[in-house]
Amino acid sequence: MEKSVSKKAEQTLKKARVKYPIGVKLVVIITVLLLVSLGTITFLVSAMVSSDVRITAEDNNFTVNRRSATEAENKLNTVRSNVFLLLDMLNAAGSSAALSRQASAFFFERNQDIAAVVIPGSLELVNTRFFVSNEIETTLITLFLQNEAAAVRRAVAGEPLLINAAPVFGVPVIAMLYPWQESGYEQAVVTFFSSEDLTESFGSGANSSFMVNDQGDVLVHADYNLVRAGANMANTPIVQAMQESGDRNLQLLYTDQEGNRFFSAFRKISIGDAAVITSIEYNIVFEGIAATTRRNIFLTAAVLFAAILFIWFFSKTISSPVRVLAAAAGQIEQGNFEINLKAKTQDELGLLTDSFVNMSRGLAERERLKDTFGRFINKDIAEKAMKGELTLGGETKHVTIFFSDIRSFTAISEKLEPHEIVGFLNDYMTRMVRCVNDTNGVVDKFIGDAVMAVWGAPISAGSPMADALNCVRSALMMRAALLEFNEGRGGEKKPIIKIGCGINTGDVVAGQIGSSERMEYTVIGDAVNLASRTEALNKPLGTDILITENTYNLIKDYLIVEEMPSVTVKGKEKPVRMFAVVNIPDANDIPGAGAKGPRTLAEVRNLLGIKAPDMNKVDTDAEEQKYKIQES
Incomplete structure (x- = not known):
């Protein structure tokens, strides 16, 4: 036995082998793609070392900052030295006004960027050419001194200061204040000079420099609008670092309020605690690397595009058979x-196609078996049986049981030929069974002209109430179907028929009953017997649908009923309350029911042609009728 099994396994493996496996093809394609794209990107990125670029950028920024600071400090020292020389010359000239004027004229001729030299209260030397060429008034000097009186006092106290005078003068001018002693008195010298030459040198190249004083006020900047507006940068990270740091120079990477990143360095100068700050944008530093990255992306995209084209054409060998399989x-x-499919390739898709065809044949056979089996029993039960989920035995379930029967069927059948009886019953049963199936019920069995159905086993609508309501809905649908069935009927060969329906809810044993050779899914129990006996009460009570109080208590909020006399049923000690179903007001999807349906039992009897019975004439012989009507 083991040898035969192994031989079959070997034969299966031989049939399963393919000449050109798809897995091998995909591995080759993906490997080539990854090697080309990732290998190229890795090589190009490795060739560009970002750390070296950053070090170079920081060194260059430091160099530019140092050069700018040196230039600014030389400028300030030159201006201060020249002004001190002028003051010494004026002291030497003494009371000679002509010599003083000559010295002043010579000084401004050699220092045309100096606008004025003022010692508040004692001396005011003005470069008239500077004010005329810039079209400004000399009175601005007095205005500035009035605005900066506190700064003048600080300078008298011995504190050198640099102040941005551009907001007052309207042109780039710096006021340099430093102490001066004359004739034993402490005074302040205020020198106004142009900063245009510093602005031009600071703003050149990718690295931009600007100068601030000890308060963070901008003194020199490439953007003159900031200078003219008297901008203050004390809140920027680099200025704060400059003010807080004890170092003379420092460099850091920071992010401004707009989210832009900068490499920024500062260098303090010896006059007025001012500092020159030089910055370069982070993106400019790494622009070369970004450009290389973009080239890498373009190259990768080109490689991927070429690979996609190749794979696209290759995928035709896979997608076409897959589409055929999807259609199947x-x-x-x-x-x-x-379905009729033939494998056109010798790979896994060919094997899949053959397997797909075999599967469809198996499904066709299974569906034929299920359809055939389902004609004899309920399809839900057939499905469970085919899955092996039904075995001998049962379980207790709370269900709603339904019985219906054709009135006077024996008398009707005596007037018909056998084939007419079969045709008549098939037409009738088809309509009734459809009502059961449409409400999730299960036809348990046919007993001649009677139908037994169950709601809640083997499947349920979710609750006993829902099952009971579905059962009553099915009965109302049967009422409508019967009226339709009777249209055009009449006479001996096509008699008008009437039915009675009995419904009860209770615990039953549901399961497969029989033997291992032949079994039947059904429900048994006292609740089934009561449903059957309830159905028999329709004729004497003149109703077509009767429900017991067990069912009524579950769904009474949904029904219109009329209570009938209580009945003592054989096997029951207490009388059972009975209710005739008139309508479900909300069942507008059922013909003849819902809002336009009957509201009383009398209307139902009139609709169905049922005569109201005389309860005094009903035979109450319990042995024969198996019920006894209680007097109300």
Whole structure:
């Protein structure tokens, strides 16, 4: 036995082998793609070392900052030295006004960027050419001194200061204040000079420099609008670092309020605690690397594009058979299991196609078996049986049981030929069974002209109430179907028929009953017997649908009923309350029911042609009728 099994396994493996496996093809393609794209990117990125670029950028920024600071400090020292020389010359000239004027004229001729030299209260030397060429008034000097009186006092106290005078003068001017002693008195010298030459040198190249004083006020900047507006940068990280740091120079990477990143360095100068700050944008530093990255991306995209084109053409060998299989799957989904496919390749798709065809044949056979089996029993039960979920035995379930029967069927059948009886019953049963199936019920069995159905086993609508309501809905649908069935009927060969329906809810044993050779899914129990006997009460009580109080208590909020006399049923000690179903007001989807349906039992009897019985004439012989009507 083991040898035969192994031989079959070997034969299966031989049939399963393919000449050109798809897995091998995909591995080759993906490997080539990854090696080309990732290898190229790795090589190009490795060639550009970002750390070296950053070090170079920081060194260059430091160099530019140092050069700018040196230039600014030389400028300030030169201006201060020249002004001190002028003051010494004026002291030497003494009371000679002509010599003083000559010295002043010579000084401004050699220092045309100096606008004025003022010692508040004692001396005011003005470079008239500077004010005329810039079209400004000399009175601005007095205005500035009035605005900066506190700064003048600080300078008299011995504190050198640099102040931005551009907001007052309207041109780039710096006021340099420093102490001066003359004739034993402490005074302040205020020198106004142009900063245009510093602005031009600070703003050149990718590295931009600007100068601030000890308060963070901008003194020199490439953007003159900031200078003219008297901008203050004390809140920027680099200025704060400059003010807090004890170092003379420092460099850091920071992010401004707009989210831009900068490499920024500062260098303090010896006059007025001012500092020159030089910055370069982070993106400019790494622009070369970004450009290389973009080239890498373009190159990778080109490689991927070429690979995609190749794979796209290659995928035709896979997508076409897959589409055919998908179409076949759609046919199977629609219930067409007879498909005709032939494998056109010798790879896994060919093997899959053959397996798919074999599967469809198996499904067709299974569906035929299920359909055939379902004609004899309920399809839900057939499905469970085919899955092996039904075995001998049962379980207790709370269900609603239904019985219906054709009135006077024996008398009707005596007037019909056998084939007419069969045709008549088939037409009638088809309509009734459809009502059961449409409400999730299960036809348990046919007993001649009687129908037994169950709601709640083997499947349930979710609750006993829902099952009971579905059962009553089915009975109302049967009422409508019977009225339709009777249209055009009359006479001996096509008699008008009437039915009675009995409904009860209770615990039953549901399961497979029989033997291992032949079994039947059904429900048994006292609740079944009561449902059967309830159905028999329709004739004497003149009703078509009767429910017991067990069912009524579950769904009374949904029904219109009329209570009938209580009945003592054989096997029951206490009388059972009975209710005739008139309508479900909300069942507008059931013909003849819902809002336009009957509201009383009298209307139902009139609709169905049922005469109201005389309860005094009803035979209450319990042995024969198996029920006894209680007097109300």
